[in-house]
Amino acid sequence: MANSPSGDSMTDRIVRVLETFTAERSMQSASEIGRRAGLPSSTAHRIVDELVAAGLLERDEDRRVHLGMRLWELALRGSTALRLRQAALPHMEAVQALIREHTQLAVLEQDEALFLERLSHPDAGANITRVAGRLPLHASSSGIVLLAHAPGELRDRVLASPLRAVSPETVTDAARLRRILAEVRRAGVAVAPGWIESVSTGVAVPIRDAGEVVAALSVVLPREAPPEPAITALRAAVRDIELALRADRR
Ligand code: PHB
Numbered sequence: 001m002a003n004s005p006s007g008d009s010m011t012d013r014i015v016r017v018l019e020t021f022t023a024e025r026s027m028q029s030a031s032e033i034g035r036r037a038g039l040p041s042s043t044a045h046r047i048v049d050e051l052v053a054a055g056l057l058e059r060d061e062d063r064r065v066h067l068g069m070r071l072w073e074l075a076l077r078g079s080t081a082l083r084l085r086q087a088a089l090p091h092m093e094a095v096q097a098l099i100r101e102h103t104q105l106a107v108l109e110q111d112e113a114l115f116l117e118r119l120s121h122p123d124a125g126a127n128i129t130r131v132a133g134r135l136p137l138h139a140s141s142s143g144i145v146l147l148a149h150a151p152g153e154l155r156d157r158v159l160a161s162p163l164r165a166v167s168p169e170t171v172t173d174a175a176r177l178r179r180i181l182a183e184v185r186r187a188g189v190a191v192a193p194g195w196i197e198s199v200s201t202g203v204a205v206p207i208r209d210a211g212e213v214v215a216a217l218s219v220v221l222p223r224e225a226p227p228e229p230a231i232t233a234l235r236a237a238v239r240d241i242e243l244a245l246r247a248d249r250r
Helices: 010-019 030-037 041-054 069-076 080-099 141-148 152-160 174-187 228-249
Strands: 057-059 065-067 102-109 112-119 134-136 190-193 200-209 212-222
Touching: 010 030, 010 041, 030 041, 041 057, 080 102, 080 112, 080 200, 080 212, 080 228, 102 141, 112 141, 134 141, 141 152, 141 174, 141 190, 141 200, 141 212, 152 174, 200 228, 212 228
Parallel strands: none
Antiparallel strands: 057 065, 102 112, 102 212, 112 134, 190 200, 200 212
């Protein structure tokens, strides 16, 4: 792959262009993209033109660009995320119908919890998770489940990094988190009251595929709600999701 005078490859530059898009910043001009990606304007305009021609970016009448549907199509095709989502969705619907609060599916991705799916009830309370959004591993119930079952090396790295407080109740003490992670492995559930927002409690359980924890299934409850009915519903759903994953492997 041809390198630029600064030594970065074409792939590096394309990735930097794509990464300038966020949930809050979904439309940008080529100049804005260039500035945010740290690329010369002419380079940014050329890469954007080529990505638009390939359908990975789309351009509207006022020449602002957004991520293309083709990118979504390619990213999902045959992906682990799609397989998990398809196995989980009917059973997430069952949890949501029973508990009538937000139900979500998350995986471990680059030391964060990445949310693949979220179902919401019209009467459900606050929830900051977004599909294709992320939360810190140490601060969310899903993240704690994923961290509890992650390789020891990853756990050590996360616990040794600065542990940001998302709310005043987020646990940021590494020694206390280690004890919590051990308890989550023992109990098979994580309950995170007020760790993300003081008004809500996250409750999450692990999903296994071929013996390995591959995802976390969670609900976000109003802070005052008891977690037990949600734990029962999540565990029942996980049994069915694990059966669906096993059937899919055959
Ligand atoms: C959690 O998983 O702990 C969680 C996620 C989103 C919220 C609250 C809690 O808004």
